[in-house]
Amino acid sequence: MKLCCFITAMLGIAASAQAQEPAPRLDLHGFGGWAYGKTNANNYLSGGPQGTYRRGSFALNLSAHLNGKLSIIGQTFWEQGEDGTSTEIDYAFAEWKFSDALKLRVGKVKQPFGIYTEVFDVGTVRPFLSLPQSIYGPVGTIAVGYQGIGLRGTRPFGRGWTLAYDVYAGGIQLEEYVAPFQYLRGDTIDVGLASESTRDLVGTRLVLSLPVEGLSVGGSAYSGIEGDPGATFRHSVIGAQVEYLADRLWLRAEYLHENKTGEGGGDGVYGETAYFLTRQWQLAARYEQLVTTRTGIGSSAAPSLLKHHEFAVGLNFWVAPEFVLKASYHGVTGNRLAGPDPDELSATIAAGTLNDRTRLIQLGAQFSF
């Protein structure tokens, strides 16, 4: 009898606890886009000298909110380029919410670094088809996601002040366009993009929203170990960001400094602005530059291989906040990120035909739901 009462009481408590919990919910979102690009010379972003139509992408984002505390969130990304279609798991993680100020995340999580890492391929939150390459390009500084464990939260301080924080530990996989280094080292250029693992990594990001509506400032940093056993080095990156988003005007700027102990480093910076002329027409402009150094590599043979300067202007037509048509013109000086096919780099330089000025026109559409 006592056992029966106990079970009934426990079921009652469980039922009343369940009644106060929100019902499980499944949310499905997605985004994608397509871009055409044509350059005067070199390959850069979605463009090549012949004009490239094949660049398209699509992602599905699924989040299951099992109760008020536990969410399971994943995103798969498909991208089609000249080399075929690639599929990636952008992230797949579990989040346990203790409170808004403290959430635990475990799994493959978007790397919280700077303004754009967590919305890397989402075209409807930015003014250009592509992100600034000096920071978000294949420069080996920011990963799509980290594998590990992290804490995040927000803490309001009243009067419009809010601090958002992330701390995390684990490992990341970085992609870098290494053909210029291979050429300058005198190595065989066997690959364009190389993938490097950074392990034993710790990182953080702090973003402070100010009482001026839409204005925030922040900083990010991480440090980990990179390289093969016996030849490891510490890879550290720090960044600073400022963002102002109003109904008509968007302003964003970021700076990033990378240091690979004994190996070199780099500095990337960009400033970006966009202005809505009407509800639908938006003008955009961006300047960015990247300077890379590598120990033991002299760039005198081809100085442009370690530099990237870019100015871009764009015109967008927002059909809806979830669907935008974009056109942009990019003027690039340097071959750090814009160049011929990697297997043609040596021959192009030897023939004296490496063009260090790339002009790119991009047209495309981006959408989300």
Next chain:
Amino acid sequence: MKTPGVGFGTLGIALALALAPPLPVQAQEAIAVVVHPDNPLTTISREELRRLYLGTSTILPKGESVLLLESATVRERFYAAALGMSLARFKRHWIGVVFSGGSGTPPKEVGGLDDLRHFVATHRGAIAFLGAAEAGGTVKVLAVDGLRPDDPRYPLK
């Protein structure tokens, strides 16, 4: 040389408008913020509303997990008054929140007023906004910054 002038047609229209009885000035109706009747909240600040509707906070001030709802008829006015944002900017903000893997969920648009009131009345964590005259008795109307919707200083108009 032809000089710009005012034609008889224009003058006639101006005269007719001047002599016509004044139209009643349509005051902007207050927008009420409503919750489940059992919700212990009685007032909410604009700062708290802002954090909830931007997804910065996912818990109501008295501890319930929030379920955000919106009424299509007054949402442009609500987001302008409560958040200082256009609807387009508000939508873009939530696109960023959703794809950065946040646990917040954007406001759910509920079609008719009856459905909206019913939804709020049957979900403890629900919060919604609608024209103050349409709130009815099945949901609890919150004061905003300590002011009721019938107060001339009420901020959501």
